[in-house]
Amino acid sequence: MLESHYNTVIIGAGPAGMMAAVEAHGSGHSIILLEKMHKTGLKLRISGKGRCNITNEEGMQSFLNRFGKKGRFLKYAFSQFFNHDLLKYINDMGVPTKLERGGRYFCKSDRATDIVVAFEKKLSELKIPIAMKTQVTALAKNDDGQFTAQVRQAGHSFQIMADQVCITTGGLGYPATGSTGDGYSMARSFGHSIVDTAPSLVPVLTAGDIAKRVQGLTLRNVAVSVWDTNKKITEMFGEMMFMRKGITGPIILTLSELLVSMLDHTSEVSIKIDLKPALDHKKLDQRLLREISDHSKQTFKTMLKSLLPLKMIDLFIYLLKVDPEKQLHQITGEERKRVRLLLKEFPMQVIGHDSYDRAIVTSGGVSLKEINPISMESKLTSNLFLAGEVIDVNGETGGYNLTSSWSTGHLAGRSMRNNKLES
Ligand SMILES: Cc1cc2nc3c(=O)[nH]c(=O)nc-3n(C[C@H](O)[C@H](O)[C@H](O)COP(=O)(O)OP(=O)(O)OC[C@H]3O[C@@H](n4cnc5c(N)ncnc54)[C@H](O)[C@@H]3O)c2cc1C
Numbered sequence: 083m084l085e086s087h088y089n090t091v092i093i094g095a096g097p098a099g100m101m102a103a104v105e106a107h108g109s110g111h112s113i114i115l116l117e118k119m120h121k122t123g124l125k126l127r128i129s130g131k132g133r134c135n136i137t138n139e140e141g142m143q144s145f146l147n148r149f150g151k152k153g154r155f156l157k158y159a160f161s162q163f164f165n166h167d168l169l170k171y172i173n174d175m176g177v178p179t180k181l182e183r184g185g186r187y188f189c190k191s192d193r194a195t196d197i198v199v200a201f202e203k204k205l206s207e208l209k210i211p212i213a214m215k216t217q218v219t220a221l222a223k224n225d226d227g228q229f230t231a232q233v234r235q236a237g238h239s240f241q242i243m244a245d246q247v248c249i250t251t252g253g254l255g256y257p258a259t260g261s262t263g264d265g266y267s268m269a270r271s272f273g274h275s276i277v278d279t280a281p282s283l284v285p286v287l288t289a290g291d292i293a294k295r296v297q298g299l300t301l302r303n304v305a306v307s308v309w310d311t312n313k314k315i316t317e318m319f320g321e322m323m324f325m326r327k328g329i330t331g332p333i334i335l336t337l338s339e340l341l342v343s344m345l346d347h348t349s350e351v352s353i354k355i356d357l358k359p360a361l362d363h364k365k366l367d368q369r370l371l372r373e374i375s376d377h378s379k380q381t382f383k384t385m386l387k388s389l390l391p392l393k394m395i396d397l398f399i400y401l402l403k404v405d406p407e408k409q410l411h412q413i414t415g416e417e418r419k420r421v422r423l424l425l426k427e428f429p430m431q432v433i434g435h436d437s438y439d440r441a442i443v444t445s446g447g448v449s450l451k452e453i454n455p456i457s458m459e460s461k462l463t464s465n466l467f468l469a470g471e472v473i474d475v476n477g478e479t480g481g482y483n484l485t486s487s488w489s490t491g492h493l494a495g496r497s498m499r500n501n502k503l504e505s
Contacts, residue, residue, distance in 0.1 A: 091244035095122040098470025098491035099250035105495025118217035124259035134194030139185030175200035253444025265472040281441030285330035289431040305356040378411035458494035469494040
């Protein structure tokens with residue numbers, strides 16, 4: 083049974099909300115966590131392919147850089163609660179962690195749900211109730227300084243009053259997990275501006291059937307460059323993967339924010355994959371010449387096997403239109419050049435991106451200019467706090483986004499705990 087008044091109401095039981103609730107405890111305030119879904123932390127449960135990439139080993143500055151220019155906003159939150167604090171926190175809750183390649187930390191059990199269960203246990207120990215299937219449909223502040231949350235639960239609508247409120251409703255990605263952007267309209271009703279939102283860390287769609295022909299193939303140690311017509315915009319080194327209709331994988335997801343915004347403004351967006359980034363054009367040509375002279379009786383197809391992942395050979399033959407059985411001494415200079423160019427600049431035209439349904443995070447959100455980075459309190463409405471993905475920060479893949487949600491949730495919770503409430 084819900085009370086009609088709480089000192090502290092936290093809206094959304096994802097990582098930011100659960101952390102904020104735990105950290106808000108301790109000064110005698112009554113606290114409630116409201117969650118519209120039937121379970122807490124649905125997105126957290128599927129994070130890191132169900133293993134939860136909790137955080138990253140990286141140092142503060144390069145960690146902040148993973149959020150682009152907006153990383154500056156997180157500096158204070160991270161100075162209070164950063165990667166190793168988070169790991170200790172999670173370990174202390176009884177969930178051991180492990181370090182994997184790329185500085186990524188995961189649950190030792192490979193079960194993201196362990197973290198959700200640990201937070202639920204902690205909240206229960208602190209006697210902080212979680213009202214499930216309880217959706218906040220509107221939020222307002224009255225003349226007496228109290229907040230009124232309009233709430234829907236089991237087909238009934240009612241109001242809950244609060245002295246302070248924290249919005250931790252997440253972004254718009256994977257809406258089936260409950261993140262449907264509700265917090266944006268709540269923030270807007272207090273005059274907050276919402277920086278345009280877009281799917282980020284999202285697979286991109288490519289023209290034709292090239293991706294489909296090598297669907298499922300992962301390329302490691304490649305360099306992917308992004309092109310606006312004939313102008314190279316950026317380049318990134320790492321791992322990518324082909325899907326039925328496009329491409330994904332760590333570097334593509336990281337580049338997706340840029341690609342999505344370019345698609346809005348640019349007529350021709352493409353990427354080029356450098357399959358041999360360790361060799362420049364000249365060295366690669368020397369390598370091809372060596373192959374041809376050392377194995378002149380071999381077939382073209384056999385040479386490709388020494389240069390490419392198996393799954394790409396037929397695709398190269400199809401694109402190059404060279405007879406696969408042709409002997410290497412018959413390969414013309416022009417054909418050799420085309421092989422080199424395809425290896426160094428494998429082109430794919432980007433024609434779109436997956437929707438929010440497949441977006442790991444949302445770019446945009448509640449404007450950072452209107453939030454105090456030292457407390458996470460709204461600069462427009464006192465006693466209103468915001469944390470997690472609902473605010474306008476989003477980072478690369480690698481454990482950065484969850485760290486940001488937990489750190490900002492931690493800071494908001496502490497601020498609410500220390501808030502001297504009048505009633
Ligand atoms: C498939 C996938 C994998 C990911 N993997 C990783 C990873 O390994 N590492 C990493 O760092 N990041 C990862 N992320 C990103 C990360 O999960 C999110 O950035 C993070 O969960 C955001 O936390 P949050 O608490 O701000 O919001 P959310 O996790 O979105 O939680 C918001 C909560 O608020 C509730 N809510 C919304 N509106 C209302 C309302 N009106 N009333 C009541 N409740 C409401 C929602 O139901 C939800 O429970 C992944 C994301 C996805 C989709």
